[in-house]
Amino acid sequence: MIAKLARRQLFSQLRRSDWRALLISIFLMTSLITLLSLTGDRLQKSVAQRSADFLGADMVLSSSRPLADTWQQDAQKLGLQSAPVIQFASMTEAGDAMLLASIRAVTPPYPLRGEITLQEAAATTLPELGNIWAEPNVLSRLGIEVGDTLQIGYSTFTVSHVITASPDRGSGFRSFNPQIIMRSEDLAATGVIAPGSRAQYRLLLAGDADALATFKAESQTQLQSWQRLYEASGDQPTTRNAIGNAGQYLRLSALFALLLGAFAIYLSMRRFAADQQQRTALLLSLGLPRAKLLPLFSWQLVLGWLLAAIPGTFIGLGLHQLMMLTLADLLPKPLPAVDLFALFSSAALAGAVLMLAGLTTLLPLGKASILSLFNPNSDSTFAQNKRLYWILPPGLFLLMVLFVESVVLAALLSVTLLLAGWLAGWVVQRLIHHACSLLKGRLRLMPLLTLRIRQQRQWHRVQGGVLVLLLTLMTVLFFARQDLLQQWQSQLPADTPNRFVINIQPWEKDGVTEWLAEQQIDSQLYPMIRGRITSINGVDKDDAFTPTQLEHNTLNRELNLTFTDAIPAHNTLEAGAWSDAKESISVEQSMATDLGLQLGDTLGFQVGSETFTGRITSIRGVEWASFRPNFYVIFSPGVIDALPATYITSFRLDSSQQGVSKTLLSDFPTLTVIDIEQLLAQAQELISKLSDSASMIMVLTLLSGLVLIITIVQQDLVKRRFEVALLRTMGATERQTRQLDMLEYCMIGCASGLVACFISEGLLALIYQQLLKITPQWHPLLWLCVPAIAVLLLTITGRLVRKPLPLPTSYTLLKSGS
Amino acid sequence: MTETTPYALEANLLAKTFATQTEPLTLFENLSLTIEQGESVAIIGQSGAGKSTLLSLLAGLDEPTDGSIRLLGEDINHLDDEARSRWRATHLSFIFQSFHLLPELTAQENVQLPLEIRGDRDAAERARTLLTQVGLKERCHHYPSQLSGGEQQRVAIARAFVTAPHILFADEPTGNLDTKTGEKIIHQLFDMNATHQTTLILITHDPALAARCSRQYRLEQGKLLEVLPQQEVATHDC
Known part of the structure; x- marks a missing residue:
């Protein structure tokens, strides 16, 4: 009987907006977590279990x-x-x-x-x-x-x-x-x-x-x-790190999806439970034992889970296969097979979240009073049983820990997201409040809006927090990709070399120089000698530098050393002066800064078994992205001239000279000519593929976020309808109440958009400086688009959720007293 | 009544029919009623007689299936939604059984609300004046949850009178209050009504409350019958 009642109730509930939002949340959460877990799991397993196969040894x-x-x-x-x-x-x-x-x-x-x-x-x-x-x-x-x-x-x-x-x-x-x-x-x-x-x-x-x-x-x-x-089982070469990091990134994204989904599920259940008091009291008055409520609710939740989580799992699997197809060129092959446990773990996780959120909100109904049927105002059930809600956060945290298999990671991420969301929500709410004060008296609806803003402040914080996090995520991903792709090309002046030639042997040097001169190609060949820095001012580098300095690019590996008779034209002299004196060296500015090198310092070098020193006489500024041969250390002639070297050069070929590379290789087959444009195109393709895959994740995350926002808007819908009914009987027009809602959504959207812009600009600047090494820039488009998108998102959501309230209905609603 | 002073309410041959799955349900028809300005009129009747539906028609919140209603000489059913809303904001007020104060707003802000809708600039000051009149001067900044049921209804009365309406509709104003508090509230309501010279149309099932009005009508089986004072006494005696 209970199962039958549960089934009947579920099907009638499918017409309810909160139940639909719940099912969509479970569906999206399962799809997204399946996609992310499967991808992450296969990447990490391919690293952990098959690294011997990756290495071939x-x-x-x-x-x-x-x-x-x-x-x-x-x-x-x-x-x-x-x-x-x-x-x-x-x-x-x-x-x-x-x-x-x-x-x-x-x-x-x-x-x-x-x-x-x-x-x-x-x-x-x-x-x-x-x-x-x-x-x-x-x-x-x-x-x-x-x-x-x-x-x-x-x-x-x-x-x-x-x-x-x-x-x-x-x-x-x-x-x-x-x-x-x-x-x-x-x-x-x-x-x-x-x-x-x-x-x-x-x-x-x-x-x-x-x-x-x-x-x-x-x-x-x-x-x-x-x-x-x-x-294979120990140290990690770069690819393993990269794939391992990608796997970890996917797990973290899945955790974000889990949090969004869990929040939406909780809010949907909360609203549903609030509406179930009368029905529960009725069932109890008809003689249903209180003990039967648990199986009744559990059945409904299980049926809902089956309806949403199973299709979600298979959609997630499909998306995962699509992503693997997109990234096929970049991934190690063959990838391990899809793990059935990983495949269904997301559905199980969604089930656990649903049960946790569902039962903590529905079980207090077991204490519903039959008296509430006689006096609808005796609705204190929830207030008395909120203690049960406190099970939810630790329960959810436990699930997160089980999911990421790390207490620290789960704690770090959830605390960071919640704190960031709370702070962003608080700022959004303050912005709205200030905007209201500024606009007071300028708009006819402002006094009403001010009251509304005060009345809804708690929900505005939640909406603002979620919206800011989502918008920031989308914005950073979109602009980082755009800027990275565009800046590489736009930053290059017209005469930037687009061909590098390396591996020029000493006996080919004169021939290549003559050949380039014959082709009227302006270029200079630089010798390259590999050597290590061993000491500074006679002190061993391990003793002279700090551990951080020892990790510097110039100390932890071999350097390419060169010698010239002047500072290269494409470098700038920042300190000291070029010296032709023997053992004079010129060092690059960032190296000098990071290692604390001064003019007059003496650096010790080792090339093969040869050791020698150089005294710093000048410090140079180097534009590393100039696509010209650049060096940390340049010697004056007479020190390393005799050491074995290969030569490097770069030059520019325009579109009419495309055949030149081929002729050069025909005449000098052992040279390596690197086509920078081709390399950039390759890199762009790589970034495009990666960001396309990330976009797939982002779109699903955005959808989850939207469902959450709709759920939040729905939370107060009954109260809002009630408020609108009151305003209508007091003489407010339908247009006024609609404008009031839209103004409110516009303000939240605008404020959330602005806060998201601010955070995004900060994050982008940080990413550009620290990770991508490109010049941070302002994004005027971002400041225009993000608030506009946020306003659009919220007003559309609001319009979809808000149904017009005819005047007769307004009065009936007020008369009902609910 | 002079020629230039219109009736507060003039309902002529009103009918209200609802569509049902089987056949149309007629709640009432050929119902007429005239109320002069400043009068207080009670409409009593059994539950389900259609009192609230009649009130929503008389207040222009719903449209009759047939017949016409003129409020202060204006046929408001011929106005569009915007004009009707403006008219309502200027001339009408309501008091509900469940008070309907917005819980997130203070008493003063609740009273200000109808003035804010009209765009009045001195809303705060007038709200304070009305709260003083109902004896809640000290409770201006209290939220509804901090007020007793009687105090909440007094705030609702202040809210109803703050726009100086011509007609006040009160639907079971003491329905949610105990007898003693209900009596106080009624006393206050009639006092305020006398002070502001408002036309009061009261829906109630309480004969004692109805008896305080200058005229009473009983809505019964779709007919509106005037209850004469001796009839009321007779009813009481039974």
């Missing part, structure tokens, strides 16, 4: 310089399997098309863990000599097919297979480039790798844990500053 020794054979010999002595890999960026050519690809030169038994999967099965585990395997985008960008040839350096290769997935793609930006696998035996003939060439040398290792541990222990003392040893 159990342990990897990585170096920016060629590795001595002794490393491999040591590994073999310990019974470890090993496979050397050289990964480098190089131009590839096919006909007129050129592409900067990431090439791995490998030796069997590569890879040691995981496998390379191909579109069509190959007879061998690696390309045969003279052949290469390439990823699909290599073929599509060069406009070639399997069986066609492409040029790398001096050699021509046949593309024999298309790679669909491969381990050991490398880390960082390198891993995003289209990839090619070739045999290391073919590498020498290409001529692209010479001393000083930019390449990453890796030794993949696999074997039993003891042998790996021994290798690790023995190698610790031998590792140089340019070498790193990392394990």
Whole structure:
């Protein structure tokens, strides 16, 4: 009987706005959390469980310089399997098309863990000599097919297979480039790798844990500053960090969705419960035992959950697949399969939130008094049972902790969001209050509006807080993407170089200089020598600098040093003067500031086994985004001239000179020409894909937020209708009461929009300065659009929710006394 | 009554019919009533007789199915919503059984409300004057929840008189009060009515309250019958 009654009640409740809002909230919450959890779970699992497959090994020794054979010999002595890999960026050519690809030169038994999967099965585990395997985008960008040839350096290769997935793609930006696998035996003939060439040398290792541990222990003392040893289960290369961070970001987004959804569910249930007092009292008066109320309400909640959470789960799954498809190029392959537990955990979570919010609001009805049927004014049930509401926050927090598996993270996020929301809501309410004071006497409706603003101040705070958080989130995402994409291009002056040429060997230097002069291309070649800073004023750097300073980009790795006979024209002299005296050096301004370097200080350097010093005679300003060769340290001639160097240059080609790169590569096949425009386009594509995926999340979050705002507006609807009825009988016109509502929504929207603009500008400036390293700027469009959008959102919501109240109904409403 | 002074209320052959799922339901028809300015008239009747519906027709809150109503000589049913609202704000006031004070506003702000709707500039001062007249000078800044039921209804009376209306409609004004407080409130209501010379139209089921009005009508089976003083006494005696 109870189940039947619950079912009947549920179906009649579907016509109620609060119940609809509840179901939509559960649906959106489940979709969003399914999408975020599945994506986050698969990314993190792919990192945690399959990192050996990602690395193609159990342990990897990585170096920016060629590795001595002794490393491999040591590994073999310990019974470890090993496979050397050289990964480098190089131009590839096919006909007129050129592409900067990431090439791995490998030796069997590569890879040691995981496998390379191909579109069509190959007879061998690696390309045969003279052949290469390439990823699909290599073929599509060069406009070639399997069986066609492409040029790398001096050699021509046949593309024999298309790679669909491969381990050991490398880390960082390198891993995003289209990839090619070739045999290391073919590498020498290409001529692209010479001393000083930019390449990453890796030794993949696999074997039993003891042998790996021994290798690790023995190698610790031998590792140089340019070498790193990392394990599949231990240290984290950049890609793992990036994917791990992405997974964490998704979990946090899911937590935000959870909070929004839980709040909307709670408010819907609260309103529903308030309207259920009479019905409950009636059921009790008809003889329903109070103990049966729990199963009655539970049934209704379970049925509601089934109606909303199950479709939500499948929509979330669909969106997740869509997102995986969008990001296919960027993600490691193959991804682990969808985990059924993760798939249904969001539905379970929504169920738990619903039960928690539902039962804490509905159970107090068990104490409903039958007397309330005789005297409708005896509605003190809720006031007496609000104690039960206090179960909700700790219960919800517990769910959050279980969801993110971290007390600290759950506490941090919920406190931050609640505090930020509360503060934003408070500011919004104050702004509205001040606006009312300013407008007093200027608008006919202002006195009424002032009263309304006072009357609704609690809800205005809640609405304002939610709206500001949502708008800020959307605004920051939208403008960060726009600015990042636009600023890269707009900041570049017309004469900015758009081609970098690296790996110019000393014996090619004169030839390349002459060739460029013949083509009337204005450029200068700079030598590049890799070296480390070892000391300052004779004190070892580890003793002279603080731990933070030691993390500086110039101290924690090898630097590219150069020498010239003057400060480069594209640098500015900030202090001191250029000196041709031997051992004079010029250092970059930010480096000098961060490390506390002064004119006259002496820095010690090491290049290979050579050590030498340089005295700072000048400090230079460098525009790092100028796309010209830039250096932290420039020596005067006579100190490092004799050390092994490669050369670098950059120049600008206009659209009529597109063939020049190809001719240069024909004449000097081992050079690497980097097309900056192509790189920027690649980066833009990457950002677009990432932000498209983030937008998908944002749209769902925005929808959840909107449902929450509608729910908040609905909370006071009965009271508002009552108030409107009173005003109507007192002589207010329908137009006046409508204007009053719209004015109120406009003010909340405008104030929330302005606060969101303020916070967004602050956050954007912070992100630009700290993360993106681009110049912060004001966004006039933001200040125009965000308040307008907020006003529009609220007034549309208000119009949808607010139904006109005819005059006769007004009187009936007042007469009913409810 | 001179030729130039119109009736406060002139209802002629009123009918009100409601559509139902089976057949139209006629609540009353051919109902006529004339009330002069300054008069106090009570309409009594059983629950469900249609007293409140009649009040909403007489006050121009609803439209009759047939017949006409003139308030102060004006056929307000021919006015559009905006003009009718303005007319109502200027000439009419209401007192309800459930007081209907807005809980978030103070007593003074509640009394100010109808003046604010009309856009009057001295709303606060007039609200204070009226609250003083009903003996709540010290309670101006109290919220409804801080006032007793009787005090709340006194605030409602102050709110009703603050616009100096020509006609005041009171629908069961003592229905939510105990007898003693109800009597005080009625006393106050009639005092204020006498002071402000307002036409009072009172809906009640309480014969004693109705007896305080200059005329009484009984709404019964769709007919409006005038109750003469001796009839009322007879009813009491029974």
